[in-house]
Amino acid sequence: MKEFTFTITDPQGIHARPAGLLVKEAKKYAATLTILKGTKKGDLKKIFTVMGLGVKQGETVTVQAQGADEDAAAAAMEAFLKENF
């Protein structure tokens, strides 16, 4: 399993449109991608789950990738988060 943490710097947090882009990106990988915020966690490939976490600026999330392409998936998600959030 691969794992990384990321702190959101976007003032709007993870809102609807970028959440959509994030889910779209996650769906490109076979690995199971899980996003954790505090005690809450959810599937990064599901838009309602991602939006439902209500991640705000300054909050830290952890992303876990598990599966055949977990290295590539974790690297891609980390780069995507840095670029967009």
Place this chain on the structure above:
Amino acid sequence: MLVLKGKSVNTGITIGPLALFHRNTISTAERKIEDVAAEIDRFQAAREAAIRQLQALYEKALAKVGEEQAAVFEVHQMMLEDDDYIDSIVGQIEEKQCNAEAAVENTAQQFATMFREMDDAYMQARAADVLDISRRVEQELCGGQGIDFSKYDEVIIAADDLAPSETMQLDTDKILGFITSGGSANSHTAILARTLGIAAIVNTGTQLHQDVDGLLAIVDGTTGTVYINPDAETLARMQQAQKEEKDRRKRLELVRGLPSATKDGKAVEIFANIGNPDNLPQVLANDAEGIGLFRSEFLYLGRTDYPTEEEQFEAYKKTVQALPGKKVVIRTLDIGADKKVDYFNLAEEENPALGMRAIRICLTRPELFKTQLRALCRASAFGKIAVMFPMIISVKEIRRAKELLQEVRQDLDRRRIAYDKDMEIGIMIETPAAAIMSDDLAKEVDFFSIGSNDLTQYTLAIDRQQTQLDSFFDAHHPAVLRLIGQTIANGHQAGIWVGICGELGADLSLTETFLRMGVDELSVSPQSVLPLRDTVRSLDLSK
């Protein structure tokens, strides 16, 4: 006369007949079904049809309002593809052996409740998106009769709330405006209305009924007021206000191309603030006389590593070439405080506004600073660039920054690379220390630009994001105005020009005060340029 108050989405006044927005009634009452598999198929077919409609709507929006605003319909498609959403509906059909309409409606309400219970206004507003996509599926299940949008012509639409998809399907050239009893100023609908330039008041809290159809209404976007069936006096007053608003717009067009000077001849330069070369068309469209604040941070934000010298050079060159002969004041890196960038690896601070930010980072990491200075110097060969250092508090910092600039110039000389040897060097006056010491600082630079936002925040010791402090905050606090006056006087004493680039520069109630203080330049958002010029031209300082 019925008067409603709500949140205004657009300024401006519109007057016209009301039309109540009709939706086809959809029955989502729960009933028992026999064939569960067939009911699931029926749901899936409706869901897929809805996704196709949203794709078509996405393409329409893309052409009409651009990618950013169209994206909502892409997100809506994803919502209809969400496994949790689908599983919930299919699960209910299976467990309760109920009809698809009821399963969709129950799920929609559950998901909407989840959003409404979140602690953030933006997310709460997303409940409307869930209901919108679900209604589309329900409509398909009920035979696919859509809403007849074409009947709304030259009217003000009254609705409980409009879904983004409904706003997009209305013919905005024919709609005078809309009022909704629910909805929020954060909704996609409000954002779309703003983009499309339709007068709109949301969240009036009053549900309107059939009997308002055809009644005359006035939507006053300046105050967020709706007058239904107005009395003669109100109608006359609002017609007058509407006329004045139109005249005002016309008058602003007239000052395009005219000098920014008072009746008695005091001239001031009106420049624009921009965050990024994408704003250049607005600068040109609003007839700004130059750029008074180019926030170079955009080059550093939203990426994973430092921008190269080449990337920076290209961005500065592009900007200066778009404004031939006009001055472009570029503020060096102002990262820190509320603008965080991961790859800078800045330590967490208790008090970032008083911490490692702006020039403090640059002087601590000279190589990083020199990369930017090299890019700026090289671009200065292509136009009239001025460089400006932010967050200065002492003479020492200016001297150090100038030393680094000198090293860069010597290096460029050695490599025989062209640059403007007379490029102006200035500083932001945004700390009380800089304003108080402005007599000494003025001897070191070619200009001052007063950053009124930070200057106010640091002088009053009030964080402006902290809304609980609103009652203590005074944007026109005499302490701030006195510091601005002293800074201008000290700058002039040393023979340098002084501008204002913060929000106060666009505050028309202070324009006369600033001109009397002798300010040389005001830099404001592009859309504030013409109103400001109009105000300047209406003043007479000799009186």
